[in-house]
Amino acid sequence: MDKHVLKGDSRQRLALLSEIARSVNSSLDLDEVLNLAIDKVLEITGAERGFLMLRDTGSDELVFRVARNIERETIQAPEFQVSRGILAQVAQEGRPLLTSNAQKDQRLMGRGSVQELGLRSVLCVPLQARDRSIGLIYVDNPYQEGIFSEEDLELISSLAHQAAVAIENARLYQEVARSAEEMAQLYDTSLDIVQELDLPKVLEAILDRAAKLLKARSANLRIYDPKQDELIPLVPYKQPEKIARVHLKPGEGVSGQAFASGEPVVVDDYDTWEGRSAQYAKGVFARSMAVPLKRGAQAIGVLAVDRNREDLPFNQDDVRLLSLFANQAAVAIDNARLYETARETSEQLSQLYETSLDITRQLDLPRVLERIIQRAVGLVQGRFGQIYLYDEVRQELRSSVTYNLPDSIWGFVLKPGEGLTGKILLSRKPLIVTDYDAWMGRFPKVPPGIVYHAAGVPVEHGDHVLGIFWVGRSREDPPFTEQDIQLMTLFANQAAVAIANAQLYEESQQRGKELARLYETSLDVTSQLDLSQVLRAIVRRTAEIVQAREGEVVVYDPQERVIRAFLSMGLAEAGIPSTIHEVGKPPEGLDGLVITTGKPVRVEDYDSWPQRIEGAPKGAIGPAIGVPIIHQNQILGCLSLTRVLGEPAFTDQDERRLTLFANQAAVAIANAQQYQELQRLYLETKEKERMEQELRMAYAIQTSLLPEGCPVVPGWEVAAHWHPAREISGDFYDFIPLDNGKIGILIGDVSDKGVPAALFMALARSLLWAAVSEGLAPAQVMAKANQQILANARSGMFVTALCGFLDPATHSMTCSNAGHPPPIVLRAESLHAESLQIEGMALGVVGQVDFQESSFAFGPGDCVLLYTDGITEAQDPQGREFGQERLVAFLRENQASSAEQLVHGLIAAVQDFVGEAAQYDDFTLIALQCRGRRP
Incomplete structure (x- = not known):
């Protein structure tokens, strides 16, 4: 210019x-x-x-x-x-x-x-x-x-x-x-999140963008797990591991309250906030904000961010921005979850189609392993490779198959943490090594100069590691990349299926052999019906199924909670005393724990086991296993095995085999016990039938000792009733014709019940009848019978009795009483009831008793009742006795009745009174009704 x-x-x-x-x-x-x-x-x-x-x-x-x-x-x-x-x-x-x-x-x-x-x-x-x-x-x-x-x-x-x-x-x-760019960035972020369907990337994008947009120090995204009722952290952002992985309950802390309320929560000073979580130490958080992730109206998680104390507090614009972001994130999470499932399924199906044609058509495990390592090496352009199978029981990795490797690198057995495969086993994550010889973790037995580049991945099936395979390259080859690891990991999933199938096939073959052996064993065991033979067969066959030095079977009584039978094999050889289990006592130790819990128990070192039986000598038992013998949900006992100290522990397979056999043993033991019970019931039934037959015969004999009917006495009505409480009775009565037209009357009651009382009743009745027949007076009859009972009977029983001589001509009766209830007389003129009291000791108690006798006169219409105490002591369901008052009241009400009517009416009255209550005493009574005139 x-x-x-x-x-x-x-x-x-x-x-x-x-x-x-x-x-x-x-x-x-x-x-x-x-x-x-x-x-x-x-x-x-x-x-x-x-x-x-x-x-x-x-x-x-x-x-x-x-x-x-x-x-x-x-x-x-x-x-x-x-x-x-x-x-x-x-x-x-x-x-x-x-x-x-x-x-x-x-x-x-x-x-x-x-x-x-x-x-x-x-x-x-x-x-x-x-x-x-x-x-x-x-x-x-x-x-x-x-x-x-x-x-x-x-x-x-x-x-x-x-x-x-x-x-x-x-x-x-x-x-x-810039403001527009911020909104555009938020919009683009939302688009990125919605369009990105790989869940890990979605979660990382959520936290990264949320923290950057809000200038936050750190962030965390938690998803609610309804099974645990917890907010589970998925992806932390710039948070220490200890803080990032804390699980929160709904309502706990900022995130928990935002989730529980479904509303945003903003805290300016977390340390002084009353809702702070006790899981965090003071000073961890300063300013915090959390908003819920929602699917519709339902919260599915929480997005939380925090700032330093010197930063500005969160405001409503921040809440609005994070809430908008959280809404988009919730949608993205759902989409990503759906996509992740679909993608994984699609990739797995695709890879399965390509690889399963080769590796899964084989069921022979060695052949499957060869094809797996060959395919793995070719998949990532390797030069050689090796596959190890993991033994969970021994916790060892065993070299199973190599490809293009010298024999010097085959056959290794590695512990977790040893070498490349051991470290992969510990971490359960892939591992890439460049320059294996210089690597600090190299396995020293691998010769130098063979492996330079190496990459390995775990072969996992469910929660179990089946093995590890690794692929190697030479120094001049390029190193392995993450893409190689991804391909190997994907292939490992297919390999896991193939290995699992081959192992399952191998196991099914083995299981078929086991089942055949179990079938033979069950035929041997269940063919026995004698319990001792069954137990011997069980112990013998157990050793054929699972290798062990000592085996034993315990039969348990669940009602009494004690051992009913015990049989072992190899106790003496193991140096274990035969009294380690005692019949009739509760089970202890391994058997006791198995029976108490109803579950199998395995012990690796019995000596150091806290519940070991003290009777077992130290060093005699190493590994031990016990399984319950269960039949129809009832524990019948325990089957246990032991091995020598230093021998391998029992495995899951051992436990499964022993459990299967225990099921067969349970049937055999139950059958033997049922057979024993049937034998016992049969013998008891036969004995019962014999006893019933004898009781029927005793009843017939006893009945034959009683009068066939009541005598006909001029001027008197006579009626009697005899009712035993059981099959046979200890009561008796009799009528004996005497000179001059008199009638001797006997009634008695033996102190005991059942067969002994019936026998004693026959003795007493015979002695009394003989004494009366000799023409002795009533008191003399009692004295003689008492002496003979004491001289001939040593049973400790006694009998109450009453002997009366009825004189129809004088309407009188002379009586002697040996401890029996006195007769009751109802006077017709006055309806006054009186007891004919006569002192006397029961027969068979002491000797030299001075028995008394008295005579009583009766008028027309007077009623005399002789009875045993089964009448007055009969009880109703409430335990109240019929008693003498009810007896007298009945006589007054039925004074005009005949002797026969009185007897039947009184029996009916007593039975109505007792109802359904069980009675344990016999009923016997004699009614004498005076119908003649006074002489």
């Missing part, structure tokens, strides 16, 4: 300023505006170089934004060294500075940078907008004096004013654009 224009009339300058204003205001891009402004200044002033500085909105410091030379080339540091003093003066005072020779300018003489830089012509004007300094424009020429004039200063100041407005507009536009 011609500098004469600057010295022209005002119209030219205005036109120039208008043109410059259009130029700098034609763009809203801040960098473009700054470059355009400094270029125009250089063009107008003819300066050698120029700079434009702006204040940083954060630090309020001046920062170089543009540095250009007259050729419009950007100047790089350190070429744009300037006087900081001049810049500071203009910025502080807000006034422009113009000097034609800075070296001689008195205003700048004290500034060392001016002299040091050799500055000559300098022009510096401030940039001001809205009465605020936003920066400055600086141009100079270090070589010539007088380059800039007052017209330059005036024009550049005007240009600076226009540039300041343009810069502010560009800044405002930049802020608006």
Whole structure:
């Protein structure tokens, strides 16, 4: 531009300023505006170089934004060294500075940078907008004096004013654009999250973007697990492991309360917040915010972020932003879950189709392993490989198959943590090693120079590690990558299926042999019915099924909770006493625990087992196993085996075999016990039938001893009844014709019941009958019978009896009583009841008893009742006795009845009284009704 224009009339300058204003205001891009402004200044002033500085909105410091030379080339540091003093003066005072020779300018003489830089012509004007300094424009020429004039200063100041407005507009536009960009980023983030269906990536994106958008220090995303009723952390963001993996209950902490309430929760000071979780130490969190992840109206998880204490608190805009993000995240999680399931299924089916054609068509395990390692090596372009199978019982990795490897590397047995495969086993994660010989974890038995690059993956089926396979490359080959690991891991899934199938086939073959052996064993065991033979067969066959030194079977009584039978094999050889289990006592030790819990128990070292039986000598037993013998949900006993100390522990397979055999043993024992019970019941039935037959015979004999009927006595009605409480009775009565027309009457009751009482009754009745037949008086009859009973009977029983001689001619009866209930007389004239009291001791108690006798007279209508105490002592269901009062009341009510009616009526009255109550005493009574006139 011609500098004469600057010295022209005002119209030219205005036109120039208008043109410059259009130029700098034609763009809203801040960098473009700054470059355009400094270029125009250089063009107008003819300066050698120029700079434009702006204040940083954060630090309020001046920062170089543009540095250009007259050729419009950007100047790089350190070429744009300037006087900081001049810049500071203009910025502080807000006034422009113009000097034609800075070296001689008195205003700048004290500034060392001016002299040091050799500055000559300098022009510096401030940039001001809205009465605020936003920066400055600086141009100079270090070589010539007088380059800039007052017209330059005036024009550049005007240009600076226009540039300041343009810069502010560009800044405002930049802020608006930044806000729009933030929203666009949130929108793009939501799109990314929704479109990304790989769940791990979704979760990582959620936390990464949420934390960045909100300038959070850390974040965590938790998903609710309804089974555990906990919020489970899935992906932490910049959180220590100990903090990131904490599980929270609904309502616990910020995340728990947001989940439980379904609403956002904001906490400014977590340490003083009353809802803080006790799982976190103080100082872990400062400012926290959590919003629920929702599927519809239901919360499925929580998204939480936190800031440092010195950061700004979370506000409602933050809550709104995180809530919007959480809503998108919830949808994305659902989509990713669905996609993950579909993708995994699709890939597995695809890989299964390609690999199963080869490896799964085989069921022979060695052949399957060969094909697996061959396919694995080819899959990742390896040179050789090896597969190890894991023995869970021994916790060992055994080299099973190698491919393209020398024999020196075959046959290794590794413990967890040894070598490449051992470390993979411990971590259950793939591992890549470059330069195996120099690797710190190398297995020392592997010869050097064979393996350089190696990559291995676990072969897992469910929760179990079936084995490890690794593939190797030579030094000249490229190292393994994560993509190789992904391919190997995917293939390992298919290999796991093939190995599991082959092992299952091998196991089924073995199980078939076991079942055949079990079938033979069950035929042997269940063919026996004698319990001792069954137990011997069980112990003998157990050793054929599971290798052991000592075996034993315990038969248990669940009702009495004691051992009913015990049989062992190898106790003596093991140095174990035969009294280790005692019949009739509760089971102890291994057998006791198995029987108590009803579950199998395995012990690796019996000596160190806390529940060992003290009777077992130390060092006699190593591993031990016991399984319950259960039949129809009832524990019948225990089957147990032991091995010598140092021998391998019993395995799951041993337990399964022993359990299967125990099921067969349970049937055999139950059959033998049932057979024993049937034998016992048969013998008891036969004995019962014999006893019943004998009782029937005894009843017939006893009945034959009683009178066939009552005698006919002139002027008297006589009736009697005999009712045993059981099959036979201890009661008796009899009528004996005497001289002169008299009738001897006997009634008695033996102290005991059942067969002994019946026998004693026959003895007593015979002795009394014989004494009466001799013509002795009643008292003499009692005395003689008492002596004979004491002399001949040593049973300890006694009998109460009453002997009476009825004289029809005189309507009188002479009686003697031996401890029997006295007869009751109901007088017809007065209806007065009286007991015919006669003292006397029961027969068979003591000798030399002075029995008494008395005579009683009766009038017409008088009723005499002789009875045993079974009548008065009969009890109703409440335990109340019939008693003498009810007996007398019955006689009064039925005074006009005949003797026969009295007997039957009284028996009916007693039976009505007792109802369903069981009676244990016999009923016997004799009724005498006087119908004649007094002589």
